[in-house]
Amino acid sequence: MLKVLESYEIGSAIIGNLKQSKTKCVLVSGYIKPWGHLKEALGSAIKRGVDTAIYVREPEEKDSQKLKEIGQELQELNVALFTVQNLHAKIYLFDDKKVMVGSMNLYDYSQANSIDFQIEVDDSETISAVNKFINENVIPKAKLINRKTSFVKKLAGTVANKVVTTVLNSVFSQPAYCIRCRKEIPDDINKPLCDNCYGSWAKFKNQEFKEKYCLGCGKEYKTTYAKPYCPSCYKEWNR
Ligand SMILES: [Zn+2]
Numbered sequence: 001m002l003k004v005l006e007s008y009e010i011g012s013a014i015i016g017n018l019k020q021s022k023t024k025c026v027l028v029s030g031y032i033k034p035w036g037h038l039k040e041a042l043g044s045a046i047k048r049g050v051d052t053a054i055y056v057r058e059p060e061e062k063d064s065q066k067l068k069e070i071g072q073e074l075q076e077l078n079v080a081l082f083t084v085q086n087l088h089a090k091i092y093l094f095d096d097k098k099v100m101v102g103s104m105n106l107y108d109y110s111q112a113n114s115i116d117f118q119i120e121v122d123d124s125e126t127i128s129a130v131n132k133f134i135n136e137n138v139i140p141k142a143k144l145i146n147r148k149t150s151f152v153k154k155l156a157g158t159v160a161n162k163v164v165t166t167v168l169n170s171v172f173s174q175p176a177y178c179i180r181c182r183k184e185i186p187d188d189i190n191k192p193l194c195d196n197c198y199g200s201w202a203k204f205k206n207q208e209f210k211e212k213y214c215l216g217c218g219k220e221y222k223t224t225y226a227k228p229y230c231p232s233c234y235k236e237w238n239r
């Protein structure tokens with residue numbers, strides 16, 4: 001089956017496919033500004049246990065705040081939003097059964113005004129080629145926008161599909177630093193010390209004891225076990 005979708009049909013086809021999906025939705029779009037029905041469909045897919053991930057182009061400095069806000073909105077729906085440098089592809093993949101490829105971004109203005117073209121295909125050869133493209137070119141370069149620890153943990157606890165977990169693993173594997181000796185450790189706000197330093201800290205368990213480094217960036221900063229991040233890392237992690 002090959003369906004040609006015109007501008008006015010694309011948005012609703014995306015929503016329709018999202019609503020029918022059962023296992024996973026991978027949405028690759030240059031730009032994003034989700035409209036109401038899209039957010040609704042994304043939220044309900046997540047509630048049904050569908051692994052849903054959105055990949056968009058890494059924004060220029062001037063647009064990064066806007067994208068963070070969108071990341072925040074999506075986080076409230078438990079949808080993971082990732083950025084990828086120079087991404088310009090528009091691919092919407094549903095359950096490895098259907099794929100839409102074309103020109104439309106997940107952008108409310110385009111949805112309403114642009115002249116776009118998208119084709120929808122369900123043949124397995126195309127779908128495996130698309131998967132290969134995504135696995136090789138998109139996922140390895142993806143960065144999760146909202147890295148708030150509790151959100152990442154919640155995602156990791158809910159998603160089963162490797163599309164999302166692969167990226168989450170890469171988020172987890174980004175280095176952090178022991179706040180006492182600056183040794184590289186996993187980034188976990190609840191474990192800001194390496195095993196060695198934890199051993200000596202545990203003798204007194206003084207949560208306010210002044211340490212030397214920031215857990216997130218490793219820069220010198222008077223952190224504590226209770227507050228292991230420097231102000232800028234804290235802002236990043238706890239928005
Ligand atoms: Zn240490």
Ligand SMILES: [Zn+2]
Nearest residue numbers: 214217230233
């Ligand atoms: Zn820092």
